[in-house]
Amino acid sequence: MVERRFTRILTDLPGPKSAAVFADKAKYVAAPLDTYAPFIIRRGEGALIEDLDGNRFIDFSGGWGCLAVGQRNKRIVAALRDQLDDFLHTDFTAVPYAPLIDLAHMLCERTAIRGDKKAAFFNSGAEAVENVVKIARAYTKRKAVLVFENAFHGRTLLAMTMTHKARPYKTGFGPFASDVYRLPFPYEYRKKVTAEEIEGALLSLVDPNEVAVMVVEPIIGEGGFLVPPPWFLPAMRALADKYGFVLAFDEVQSGIGRTGKFFAFEHFGAEPDLVCAAKSLASGLPLSAVVGRAAIMDAPIPSAIGGTYAGNPLACRAAIEVLKALDEDHLLQRAVHVGDRIRKAFERIGDRFDVVGDVRGLGAMVAMELVKDRTTKEPAKEMTGRIATLAVRTGAIFPTAGLNGNVLRVLVSLVITDDQIDEGMDILESAFATALK
Numbered sequence: 001m002v003e004r005r006f007t008r009i010l011t012d013l014p015g016p017k018s019a020a021v022f023a024d025k026a027k028y029v030a031a032p033l034d035t036y037a038p039f040i041i042r043r044g045e046g047a048l049i050e051d052l053d054g055n056r057f058i059d060f061s062g063g064w065g066c067l068a069v070g071q072r073n074k075r076i077v078a079a080l081r082d083q084l085d086d087f088l089h090t091d092f093t094a095v096p097y098a099p100l101i102d103l104a105h106m107l108c109e110r111t112a113i114r115g116d117k118k119a120a121f122f123n124s125g126a127e128a129v130e131n132v133v134k135i136a137r138a139y140t141k142r143k144a145v146l147v148f149e150n151a152f153h154g155r156t157l158l159a160m161t162m163t164h165k166a167r168p169y170k171t172g173f174g175p176f177a178s179d180v181y182r183l184p185f186p187y188e189y190r191k192k193v194t195a196e197e198i199e200g201a202l203l204s205l206v207d208p209n210e211v212a213v214m215v216v217e218p219i220i221g222e223g224g225f226l227v228p229p230p231w232f233l234p235a236m237r238a239l240a241d242k243y244g245f246v247l248a249f250d251e252v253q254s255g256i257g258r259t260g261k262f263f264a265f266e267h268f269g270a271e272p273d274l275v276c277a278a279k280s281l282a283s284g285l286p287l288s289a290v291v292g293r294a295a296i297m298d299a300p301i302p303s304a305i306g307g308t309y310a311g312n313p314l315a316c317r318a319a320i321e322v323l324k325a326l327d328e329d330h331l332l333q334r335a336v337h338v339g340d341r342i343r344k345a346f347e348r349i350g351d352r353f354d355v356v357g358d359v360r361g362l363g364a365m366v367a368m369e370l371v372k373d374r375t376t377k378e379p380a381k382e383m384t385g386r387i388a389t390l391a392v393r394t395g396a397i398f399p400t401a402g403l404n405g406n407v408l409r410v411l412v413s414l415v416i417t418d419d420q421i422d423e424g425m426d427i428l429e430s431a432f433a434t435a436l437k
């Protein structure tokens with residue numbers, strides 16, 4: 001048992017102050033905006049959260065992966081204050097500003113694609129994905145889009161179509177966009193596929209000469225933290241070259257240092273033509289980016305892409321500080337350390353409880369998949385939910401994932417301390433023990 005230093009639960013959850021706010025939420029906020037934590041945040045610091053009633057939690061969800069550099073990182077707070085004193089908004093296409101251009105420069109320098117690169121900015125991950133498709137279609141003058149099983153690309157009409165999981169993301173929202181084709185993904189724990197089988201599936205679904213772009217998450221996030229085998233991304237690069245389509249990596253969840261490299265694709269020796277970033281890019285301020293080969297990025301006609309708030313100055317200032325923090329605070333190395341420590345704890349929990357079928361991940365992107373039986377691998381969805389609920393109610397927030405909702409994953413701030421990790425793992429292990437008693 002690790003001593004409780006960072007977490008404390010003083011009230012029932014929600015406590016009385018949170019409960020009063022939840023009552024208003026039920027009345028005024030649309031019901032589909034369902035919430036996970038049974039409390040209302042008052043303040044955050046690093047990887048810690050305090051609620052309105054003084055309860056304290058360690059947050060392994062990191063704002064669903066947006067807080068690589070931690071809540072209220074000092075550099076970011078200072079840059080935002082500075083920007084507030086200058087100007088708030090112009091729309092870059094009306095009156096341009098330097099922070100967007102500086103950020104484009106920094107991102108192009110950090111993106112491991114050879115040759116000339118350019119960047120464009122948007123507000124969300126889904127918008128970045130939509131724009132990857134628009135840019136690739138303008139460049140190739142083709143229309144078809146290839147995606148993968150287990151993929152999550154967002155909730156706008158095209159991004160939702162590209163997303164695999166029907167419920168809740170697609171329920172009641174059809175008809176969907178056309179010309180999107182789904183290929184098998186090598187889900188090593190459940191379903192092995194070969195490069196030949198993927199190519200065969202492609203050829204059976206669509207004429208490859210009509211394919212504009214293949215969009216792939218180098219490590220599948222929402223779909224359950226699926227790390228592909230080493231051959232996979234190079235084989236997809238080879239398919240793109242063979243048939244002349246654009247290869248785009250969706251690194252909205254896996255990018256910005258989370259796996260110990262700036263982009264996860266750097267682990268696999270395969271270069272995309274375009275890459276999407278969002279989430280931790282601006283530490284939770286709405287900002288996404290598409291970075292890629294200059295000739296492809298320049299293909300749409302002037303004013304064909306953009307948006308009123310796209311590349312907002314505050315978000316760009318935050319992103320510049322995120323990129324500096326990754327380097328100067330050695331957060332890529334930290335991601336590897338944080339991931340190792342959490343993975344060891346997950347393996348220890350797996351040794352103790354048979355419900356853990358698989359522990360996997362790369363860098364700080366670590367997850368465990370829960371099954372009713374290690375031989376049949378039947379997903380243990382209810383048990384996963386029960387354990388996550390017990391953990392949050394005792395002080396540690398863990399998001400779930402996977403097509404079957406049976407994966408516990410970690411998207412924690414990379415600034416979390418070792419002692420905080422240990423306390424969080426202790427809470428999780430106790431939640432397993434209680435749930436499986």
Ligand SMILES: Cc1ncc(COP(=O)(O)O)c(C=O)c1O
Pocket residue numbers: 123124125126127129152153154155217221222250251252253254278279
């Ligand atoms: C890989 C991936 N792509 C796209 C998105 C959509 O991002 P957003 O919610 O900012 O639209 C997400 C969000 O979780 C994601 O994980």
